[in-house]
Amino acid sequence: MGALKVGELGEFLREQRRSAQLSLRQLADAAGVSNPYLSQIERGLRKPSAEILQQLAKALRISAETLYVQAGMLDARERQELEVPAAILMDPSISERQKQVLIQIYESFRKENAAAADPAPTGGPRNGPGGPDDPKAPDGPDDAAATA
Incomplete structure (x- = not known):
């Protein structure tokens, strides 16, 4: 602010x-x-x-x-976050249930877009298949020979 x-x-x-x-x-x-x-x-x-x-x-x-x-x-971004749901709630042409569904969809899109804009590590294997965190990757030289 x-x-x-x-x-x-x-x-x-x-x-x-x-x-x-x-x-x-x-x-x-x-x-x-x-x-x-x-x-x-x-x-x-x-x-x-x-x-x-x-x-x-x-x-x-x-x-x-x-x-x-x-x-x-x-700020203008915070204002938008407040105004869109308020506008939906004020519309007399749709039912209360429809209003709630629209707001839920709007909020889910915002969360999805925020997550896409800020990619965080997911905790999955590093370096893709066969990388150091891949559970199927061999642990050491002995394991590598055993799987060859």
Whole structure:
């Protein structure tokens, strides 16, 4: 997780507030924070807590994770890990069982890809068949002669 990027967060919040066509006072009321406090956040003078960011996100109708990324509290990769299952859970067109199956498939693909990206030793024979850890390989010169 990175350092808190207060200035960038404030600019982002201001853009989101304007896109939502909300005044500073309207957003402050909807989020349950004071007007001066919200103004200080937008100007980069205050570092809001995760709880305040969550309240602001709810009032702006955006994901809290989006604000966490902007604030440097969460990296984009972590955000994606949270948003995909959340999007599946919010879809009213599929059943609860279908949602759970989709999430399980998504998580299994992520684990499979992570394992493929980080190949670790499997504990199998080193150097392939006949290598020093191959159980069928002869142990020494006497064994080699016996199998020849």
